[in-house]
Amino acid sequence: MTTDAFPALSLVPKAEALQTAKDFKSDQEVRWCPGCGDYAILSTVQSFLPDLGLKRENIVFVSGIGCSSRFPYYLDTFGLHSIHGRAPAIATGLATSRPDLSVWVITGDGDALSIGGNHLIHALRRNVNLKILLFNNRIYGLTKGQYSPTSERGKITKSSPQGSLDYSFNPVSLALGAEATFVARTIDSDRKHLTEVLTAAAGHEGTALVEIYQNCNIFNDNAWEPLKDTDTRDDLMMRLVHGEPIRFGKEQEKGVMRKADGHLEVVEVAKVGLDNIISHDAHAKDPGLAFALSRLSNPRTLENTPIGVFRDITRPSYDRLMREQIAEVTESQGSGDLQTLLFGNDTWAVS
Amino acid sequence: MSKQVVQLNRVVIRFAGDSGDGMQLTGDRFTSETAGMGNDLSTLPDFPAEIRAPAGTLPGVSAFQLHFADHDIMTPGDSPNVLVAMNPAALKANLHDVPRGADIIVNTDEFTKRNLVKVGYETNPIEDGSLDQFKVHPIALTSMTVEALKEFEISKKEAERAKNMFALGLLCWLYHRPTEGTVEFLKAKFGKNPEIMKANLRAFEAGWSYGETTEEFSVQYEINPAPMKAGTYRNMSGNLALAYGLIAASKLSGLNLFLGSYPITPASDILHELSRHKRFGVMTFQAEDEIAGVGAAIGASYGGALGVTTTSGPGVALKSEAIGLAVSLELPLLVVDVQRGGPSTGLPTKTEQSDLLQAMFGRNGEAPVPIVAPQSPSDCFFAAIEAARIAITYRTPVFLLSDGYLANGSEPWCVPDVSLLAKIDPNFATELNHEAADGTMEFWPYLRDPETLARPWAIPGTAGLEHRIGGIEKADGAGTISYDADNHDKMVRLRQAKVDAIARTIPELVVDDPDGDARVLIMGWGSTYGPIGAACRLVRAEGKSVAQIHLRHVNPFPSNLETILKSYDRVILPEMNLGQLSMLLRAKYLVDIIGYNQVRGMPFKSDELATVINDVLESM
Numbered sequence: 001m002t003t004d005a006f007p008a009l010s011l012v013p014k015a016e017a018l019q020t021a022k023d024f025k026s027d028q029e030v031r032w033c034p035g036c037g038d039y040a041i042l043s044t045v046q047s048f049l050p051d052l053g054l055k056r057e058n059i060v061f062v063s064g065i066g067c068s069s070r071f072p073y074y075l076d077t078f079g080l081h082s083i084h085g086r087a088p089a090i091a092t093g094l095a096t097s098r099p100d101l102s103v104w105v106i107t108g109d110g111d112a113l114s115i116g117g118n119h120l121i122h123a124l125r126r127n128v129n130l131k132i133l134l135f136n137n138r139i140y141g142l143t144k145g146q147y148s149p150t151s152e153r154g155k156i157t158k159s160s161p162q163g164s165l166d167y168s169f170n171p172v173s174l175a176l177g178a179e180a181t182f183v184a185r186t187i188d189s190d191r192k193h194l195t196e197v198l199t200a201a202a203g204h205e206g207t208a209l210v211e212i213y214q215n216c217n218i219f220n221d222n223a224w225e226p227l228k229d230t231d232t233r234d235d236l237m238m239r240l241v242h243g244e245p246i247r248f249g250k251e252q253e254k255g256v257m258r259k260a261d262g263h264l265e266v267v268e269v270a271k272v273g274l275d276n277i278i279s280h281d282a283h284a285k286d287p288g289l290a291f292a293l294s295r296l297s298n299p300r301t302l303e304n305t306p307i308g309v310f311r312d313i314t315r316p317s318y319d320r321l322m323r324e325q326i327a328e329v330t331e332s333q334g335s336g337d338l339q340t341l342l343f344g345n346d347t348w349a350v351s
Numbered sequence: 352m353s354k355q356v357v358q359l360n361r362v363v364i365r366f367a368g369d370s371g372d373g374m375q376l377t378g379d380r381f382t383s384e385t386a387g388m389g390n391d392l393s394t395l396p397d398f399p400a401e402i403r404a405p406a407g408t409l410p411g412v413s414a415f416q417l418h419f420a421d422h423d424i425m426t427p428g429d430s431p432n433v434l435v436a437m438n439p440a441a442l443k444a445n446l447h448d449v450p451r452g453a454d455i456i457v458n459t460d461e462f463t464k465r466n467l468v469k470v471g472y473e474t475n476p477i478e479d480g481s482l483d484q485f486k487v488h489p490i491a492l493t494s495m496t497v498e499a500l501k502e503f504e505i506s507k508k509e510a511e512r513a514k515n516m517f518a519l520g521l522l523c524w525l526y527h528r529p530t531e532g533t534v535e536f537l538k539a540k541f542g543k544n545p546e547i548m549k550a551n552l553r554a555f556e557a558g559w560s561y562g563e564t565t566e567e568f569s570v571q572y573e574i575n576p577a578p579m580k581a582g583t584y585r586n587m588s589g590n591l592a593l594a595y596g597l598i599a600a601s602k603l604s605g606l607n608l609f610l611g612s613y614p615i616t617p618a619s620d621i622l623h624e625l626s627r628h629k630r631f632g633v634m635t636f637q638a639e640d641e642i643a644g645v646g647a648a649i650g651a652s653y654g655g656a657l658g659v660t661t662t663s664g665p666g667v668a669l670k671s672e673a674i675g676l677a678v679s680l681e682l683p684l685l686v687v688d689v690q691r692g693g694p695s696t697g698l699p700t701k702t703e704q705s706d707l708l709q710a711m712f713g714r715n716g717e718a719p720v721p722i723v724a725p726q727s728p729s730d731c732f733f734a735a736i737e738a739a740r741i742a743i744t745y746r747t748p749v750f751l752l753s754d755g756y757l758a759n760g761s762e763p764w765c766v767p768d769v770s771l772l773a774k775i776d777p778n779f780a781t782e783l784n785h786e787a788a789d790g791t792m793e794f795w796p797y798l799r800d801p802e803t804l805a806r807p808w809a810i811p812g813t814a815g816l817e818h819r820i821g822g823i824e825k826a827d828g829a830g831t832i833s834y835d836a837d838n839h840d841k842m843v844r845l846r847q848a849k850v851d852a853i854a855r856t857i858p859e860l861v862v863d864d865p866d867g868d869a870r871v872l873i874m875g876w877g878s879t880y881g882p883i884g885a886a887c888r889l890v891r892a893e894g895k896s897v898a899q900i901h902l903r904h905v906n907p908f909p910s911n912l913e914t915i916l917k918s919y920d921r922v923i924l925p926e927m928n929l930g931q932l933s934m935l936l937r938a939k940y941l942v943d944i945i946g947y948n949q950v951r952g953m954p955f956k957s958d959e960l961a962t963v964i965n966d967v968l969e970s971m
């Protein structure tokens with residue numbers, strides 16, 4: 001793949017030599033629990049990064065706090081492991097002031113959606129040039145297993161022995177409501193799909209939110225298992241592909257139709273006819289379809305769970321707009337002279 | 352009719368009115384004209400927290416005090432010689448500061464039954480004799496303004512609104528101030544609305560002519576220019592100076608300036624000001640909250656910019672965790688705290704020095720942060736550069752503790768020659784710096800400079816220096832995660848030692864003791880410099896001796912501070928808090944301190960502090 005595939009990365013210097021996954025492995029011992037879904041994601045990211053063809057020193061991973069947020073230590077790029085929930089804010093300052101960097105944010109469901117919820121929604125609406133990978137294991141891993149904002153209601157954990165009372169967030173719906181320009185969902189163990197989604201995200205100008213269903217085998221094992229199990233997954237999960245009819249099921253027998261009242265409904269293709277099955281449009285200006293798709297899934301049974309790119313639209317990134325504003329002002333007024341500034345226009349002389 | 356001209360050597364004027372009366376603007380204009388005359392001056396705006404409290408009420412009173420003189424002065428003045436009261440509320444709210452015999456100009460049009468009742472006056476103070484001890488000038492400012500503007504095509508309301516210009520014109524006449532600046536100003540301000548512009552100009556002229564013709568004022572005053580060192584001067588307020596200091600620091604270091612900020616009184620004007628200077632490459636980011644503001648600044652610093660965040664006390668509370676991160680990351684960061692009355696929302700528009708201990712200790716863990724405190728409005732410029740020097744040289748967050756008084760107060764400033772300002776070297780790391788056991792070279796992000804103890808600042812984009820850092824404790828040197836007990840103990844001490852080492856580059860304190868025989872030392876930090884200095888002059892003028900020092904660096908302390916403290920019989924320390932610096936000094940040097948502590952939202956008065964000094968002198 002050539003870097004021309006990533007116009008959004010045009011300001012980031014390109015690597016001179018071909019890179020391999022090995023180039024992106026740091027010398028730090030990986031310390032997740034054996035079997036943790038984070039390993040698979042790390043390995044996929046390490047294999048994917050060479051595809052970008054960027055200078056390694058111009059890639060930065062910024063993370064918050066949580067098991068997932070240890071991620072930057074294991075990549076031989078620049079990395080910043082910050083504080084709980086604040087990675088999008090920190091990365092905003094970095095990405096805005098350094099257009100020559102490819103900036104990635106690693107966060108968890110607690111990090112991004114509880115303590116850092118405010119920063120997440122504002123990064124999304126501003127469209128800062130960040131690629132946010134949200135590792136959703138529906139649990140607080142690092143603090144040993146409390147329910148999280150994506151846990152299903154009624155979840156029994158150490159902090160909810162009678163079942164949690166909170167209604168859960170759907171990160172994709174949340175991001176779409178926050179004016180995100182790119183929203184996708186993928187799964188830790190599906191290396192191919194994860195790579196495709198990362199590739200699409202990397203090529204996007206502005207903020208890309210990628211929700212990654214991740215297994216925490218210690219505190220919330222098999223949370224996404226129905227979507228991974230070859231017996232059940234095809235019945236539960238629909239793969240969104242831009243421009244193609246939204247169909248799923250073992251025999252592709254199910255599809256998504258728009259009802260007379262405008263709502264989406266999962267139907268049997270045979271009953272309604274293929275013509276009535278809607279096609280996915282990730283580039284639609286209106287987020288309505290993407291949002292409606294995000295609402296189809298059942299948070300408990302995982303039925304009708306779409307994965308893939310929900311939305312990918314073009315809107316200038318925040319850092320570009322800021323650079324343009326600075327350039328325009330400098331063009332029209334000339335670059336600033338400190339001495340002139342200090343004098344101002346109301347001085348008097350004492351001799 | 353030509354009037355008698357009386358020479359004065361100093362005057363304090365206070366303009367007071369309703370928030371909607373334009374008193375700050377009137378004060379600003381009078382200040383500009385006064386600055387242009389070459390007087391030394393000092394100003395103190397005092398406005399309410401509410402944008403527009405109900406008209407005519409005490410909470411809605413906005414005031415602006417200006418002290419100007421033919422000699423060098425240090426404060427905006429203790430009490431006004433002239434009070435301009437635009438309504439009964441303004442009179443009532445300010446009268447207690449006005450000394451007997453002072454002039455009071457009142458706008459009689461506003462002294463209606465209704466307005467008097469609103470502020471609890473049962474009878475009209477202009478008529479009931481309660482102001483007999485003052486020289487009251489009852490003037491129908493509003494109706495005279497409306498009369499002067501009757502030929503203009505503007506509403507009565509618009510005409511009434513120009514009464515502040517009438518008052519300004521009158522005061523300009525009374526004190527022989529030039530008028531060209533105000534004329535130019537009004538032309539520019541109302542350029543888009545010529546009728547309003549002409550009306551304001553006419554009101555201004557009418558006020559002036561009224562002074563000339565009325566019998567109410569038989570004298571006109573003159574205040575000669577103050578002798579000042581040669582140079583080009585301008586009037587400078589604290590927030591503006593601070594913003595300019597940040598731009599200067601950016602130029603001097605060659606680093607792009609990145610401001611992450613969330614609006615809060617009294618710091619917002621720094622955000623506003625820096626937003627106007629994009630031509631200097633300044634990036635301003637109005638964040639979703641204070642945490643994002645400091646977070647973005649840290650991110651920018653990580654990328655090699657000069658990251659700055661500006662706020663007031665409540666914002667600092669929110670930023671604490673992130674400042675701790677910057678301590679651990681050892682990255683340059685400026686945290687500007689324009690202090691206001693606390694706790695909680697407190698007194699947003701009033702001044703206080705009560706965030707010192709928050710700046711010093713308001714973080715989890717041992718997290719030392721250097722503190723610089725400007726001592727006058729224009730000193731905010733140099734203090735900002737000094738804070739940046741420390742932050743960049745030592746790779747550390749630095750607190751710049753301004754306050755509401757410095758932020759909004761102003762004084763003449765001899766504009767420095769920028770070519771004489773010292774450069775700041777960011778000294779980015781570009782090379783591998785450590786030889787591994789196998790002989791290959793590698794990069795250690797926490798390998799310190801032996802002199803400064805600062806770590807290398809290797810920014811993304813630097814080939815070969817890829818590394819990972821974070822808030823988890825790092826191994827000394829290598830910078831990798833380390834939970835080792837001895838290493839943590841060492842790192843905690845190293846971070847402290849680094850901050851302590853800054854003292855080696857701080858100028859030693861010079862005691863101001865003209866007589867050389869003082870046994871009492873008075874000291875302060877930050878904005879109390881003016882009132883303390885003025886108090887010392889008062890005391891010395893009585894033939895008594897008192898020595899003065901003032902701290903600009905509050906952490907670490909200058910290296911000769913202990914010796915100085917221990918060489919006086921008594922040390923007095925006035926603070927606009929309940930004794931925060933006193934506590935630090937007592938703890939560190941085991942010296943006793945006589946604290947003088949007031950938290951009334953206003954700067955100290957010099958005669959109040961002179962009394963404090965005299966009391967101590969007498970007790971000896």
Ligand SMILES: Cc1ncc(C[n+]2csc(CCOP(=O)(O)OP(=O)(O)O)c2C)c(N)n1
Binds near residue numbers: 109112143148
């Ligand atoms: C200010 C602050 N509050 C609380 C914590 C404790 N804490 C660390 S990680 C975490 C939750 C992490 O959950 P998530 O983001 O889902 O990450 P995971 O470990 O599941 O990958 C919490 C509550 C902290 N580090 N900092």
Ligand code: SF4
Binds near residue numbers: 036141142215217
């Ligand atoms: S606790 Fe869960 S999320 Fe954390 S490392 Fe272990 S398996 Fe992974």
Ligand SMILES: [Mg+2]
Binds near residue numbers: 108138
């Ligand atoms: Mg989690």
